[in-house]
Amino acid sequence: MKKGKLFVVSGPSGVGKDTIVGEYLKNNKGILSISATTRKPRDGEKDGKDYYFLTKEEFEDWIKKDDFLEYAVYNDNYYGTPKSKIFENLEKGIDVFLIIEVNGAIQIKNKISESILIFVLPPSMEELEKRIKNRNLDSEEVINNRLKIARDEIKLSSKYDYVVTNNKIEDTVKKLKMIIDNEKN
Ligand code: 5GP
Numbered sequence: 001m002k003k004g005k006l007f008v009v010s011g012p013s014g015v016g017k018d019t020i021v022g023e024y025l026k027n028n029k030g031i032l033s034i035s036a037t038t039r040k041p042r043d044g045e046k047d048g049k050d051y052y053f054l055t056k057e058e059f060e061d062w063i064k065k066d067d068f069l070e071y072a073v074y075n076d077n078y079y080g081t082p083k084s085k086i087f088e089n090l091e092k093g094i095d096v097f098l099i100i101e102v103n104g105a106i107q108i109k110n111k112i113s114e115s116i117l118i119f120v121l122p123p124s125m126e127e128l129e130k131r132i133k134n135r136n137l138d139s140e141e142v143i144n145n146r147l148k149i150a151r152d153e154i155k156l157s158s159k160y161d162y163v164v165t166n167n168k169i170e171d172t173v174k175k176l177k178m179i180i181d182n183e184k185n
Pocket of ligand 1: 081
């Protein structure tokens with residue numbers, strides 16, 4: 001049987017990467033890996049669904065036990081991909097999707113060279129700022145920090161196998177499907 005593929009999707013905060021992968025997975029096979037983080041849950045986020053919300057001590061304990069495929073610090077919090085089930089799913093022929101920041105994505109590529117890295121770009125920095133502000137999730141300070149991180153992240157997009165600009169969600173989902181179909185054949 002054909003093995004599943006590991007797709008790693010990155011892009012600045014607010015670019016729409018969760019929506020794009022979520023829309024793709026509504027109509028196509030594959031599973032989204034649930035990450036662990038030490039950041040506090042936002043309104044409506046559920047433990048074990050959006051993230052595994054851990055304390056710093058718990059997260060560091062997982063690191064010691066070698067339970068992460070990759071992890072990174074982003075905006076003063078830990079984020080990591082639990083190893084469990086990823087290889088099991090790939091062996092079963094199921095595609096696995098990670099939506100993670102750039103340092104983690106590069107760690108994955110170094111460990112698993114067959115993984116496919118896809119970077120989602122905003123149409124412009126102005127548009128990204130507008131989207132982050134419209135989400136109304138963050139304070140001014142956090143927003144400015146996210147925009148600074150975004151500029152640094154975009155510089156690393158040259159390390160990705162594919163770069164897609166998210167102008168319109170439906171079009172970006174189509175582009176994502178084309179990339180995936182192409183990689184699977
Ligand atoms: P947020 O706090 O907005 O949910 O996520 C902040 C950033 O962390 C996003 O770029 C998100 O993709 C990234 N992220 C989420 N989970 C992981 C993970 O498991 N590993 C890494 N390296 N980054 C992650």
